[in-house]
Amino acid sequence: MIRIASAQGFWGDWPQAPALQVRGGQIDFLVFDYLAEVTMSILEKQRRRDPSKGYATDFVDVISGLLPELIEKKVRVISSAGGVNPVGCAKAIIERAEKLMPGQKLTVGVVHGDNIIDKMDGLELTALDQNAPPLADVRSRLLSANVYFGAAPIVQAIKGGADIIVCGRVTDTALTMAPIIEHFNVSFTNYNALATGTVAGHVLECGAQASGGNFLGKTLSVDDLVEIGFPIAEVHSPNEVIITKHESLGGLVSAQTVKEQLLYEIGDPREYLTPDVTVDFSSINVTEIERDRVRIHGVQGGPPPETLKVSCSYEDGFLLAGTLVYTWPEAAMKARRAGELVRSRARALGLEFDDFRIETIGAFACHEGVAGAPKETGEVTLRIAARGRNKAHLEALGKEIIPLVLTGPPGATGYAGGRPKPHDILAYWPGLISRKAVQPVVEFFSTGAAAKGA
């Protein structure tokens, strides 16, 4: 049996979770999912400013803080904290470990080779999104291009004796699936077992979202969220997984919390594609065994696609968003009018945008048009957002929002944040690439030793 614990669902997730998972009970692996679609481009920008950066630096801090306990309890770590510089991340961890625990043997495994930004010329990519611009058009503005690898290179890193594994772009599910494959020696043609591992990974990849967080049960019925326990996958045999959490921690693992996460962002459930297996999510059975223990079984899978997914990002103009608060009376109407006022003034200035949006937060900005007319509220936040290629036009728009306080409808406040400024848009370009075109690289770095390749 092995127990794999989720420690982070995204870069910026709850900082307390990793320590609580290590201290709350027995676990074998701690997995950190750091990479959202555009995270790579943010990291790439950091790396361009400083070549030693380009990875999730907080990961190094978290690991250093927990290192003695991880070693003592024999908890291994798998993460996608490497970003566009996994080797840099690994070296930073080694450096820290040597300082904190001199003489302690520690091996960091690195999975990379996913970053193809520098070798794009020789590669053939097919757009995944029909409406996406041709790659050639955005080529000069490309910031990142990473292939999604599956579990195989991570399994290799575990087998190679890594205590901590730092990956570049791998699928989120692979982080959880790899230790299962390694522990039970699952064959890469045992598709049902691979599918089960993938589903376990899908449940864990968003952290507490599977264990009572963001859960719309009987509205706010999850009692203890203060020290919410992140989910743990307990695996006794590779064809079923028990989702649970540390008993000492808060939150809730129920059939409902697990189902909500199972459906999260899956698209066509019958064809959940990964580099290792195609999973049929409609085949999943979920059984609540007891409180905080949910069994996932009967998962069916098939061969993976011929291609691997590539996620690219490119600079695509600028976006500006600013807010102002309007109070009673007629808060919503005044906020709407103020927004229209800015639109008129921007038009008079000849400012041009690719898109312009006025929202009245507090008066159905999120759920537009699904409800009847909103009741008058105490206050409404006006939000003005625009996007375009011309940065100067967006800067000029940014100067039009706060002056509403003195030149628009009465009862405006909440301008302390100052003048909003445009920021770069990093657009996402997903594509497909032949498996043969790219190979993952697995490397190991150890304390007190030079790197050995594999």
Added chain:
Amino acid sequence: MARKIALLALAHGRSGDKGDAVNIGIIARMPEWYNFLVSQLDSYKVAHFLRHMADGPVMRYEMPKLQALNFVVEGALGGGGSVGLKIDAQGKTYAHALLRFPVEVSPELFAEIEQHWNGEIPRECFYFADVRGERNQEDLVEDSEARILTISLNRPKRRNALTPRLLEMLRDSIHNASSMPGSRDKVIILQGEGEAFCAGMDLKELRQNGTSYAAYHGVASALHDVLRQMITSPLPVISAVRGSAMGGGAALALASDIVVAERTAKFGFPETKIGFVPGLVSALAMRRMPSSAARELLLSGRPFDAERAYDLGIVHHLVDYDAPGHAREIAAKMVMENSADAIARSKSLLMTTADSQLLNELHLAVTMFAGAATLPPFERGMRAFEEKKPLDWSHDSRE
């Protein structure tokens, strides 16, 4: 009888982005409710319900083993991810929006739902009654569905007679539908609960606010504001007349853009019979029907039937029964076939070209009305009304 309840009572869910699309997972709270969800939530209905939040199309995937439906809603995020401008750029709240979806449940299913919630179904599940404020259950009932706002005058025991409070609610209701942000109403239907459309001003209540010029002026202004709101609203107003539409009630019908009346409906301007002046309604009658016919009807106070009203051009659809139902059909057709913007602009054009005088006249009529109300004939008429005595004007004189 079937009851309307929000999907939230029967299901929970979660959503997130997939490029420009949003993925919405909807899960039955009780496994045995799954089939009901399948029957209620087809991809077309979901696309329609979320049409202001996403362009569609919507794909639905059935997952019976999880008692769940997965929807992929295309064209939702204005480009998606980091490009879109929405505050909810990742579509995280779309599942919650869909859980507002109203479903009709049988009494048996309703009992199951109640049991599931231990008798405490969240009141959000009945938000339809809530959205329009505390007004429902009151003198005015509103129901907004499929872009049609139905406003019902709800004082059936008083033949839907108009009180200052009711007029105020009516004005706000039309105003909100016309210009509140978030309103998706496209057509307004005005109807009366019970036997009558509207018996006009509630004379009993009229005098409770006082009998001074200012008090009458206030009441007249309230009616004026409603009529003006109807004429200037960018939304077409359809009146569904069943039973009588008298005095101020007739004015409501005349200020509408379209009038559907049942054959048995009655119209009339009985003001002079109670020593009163048909103020606001006369301005409308003179502009909306042949003036010579209007003159006769205004001075005689003689009621006339729907057929005559149809001949005079103030009733557009004469139906044998169910005027409200016919009005809804007409409204639904307009929602589908007519551009809201073009209707609004056309109404605005008609107002400038044809109705600018009318608005002035209505304004003047307020003063006329208030002035006449303080004079002895009205006093006499009112007293007779209050004492329920017949009136005989054979020997009166002009003031």
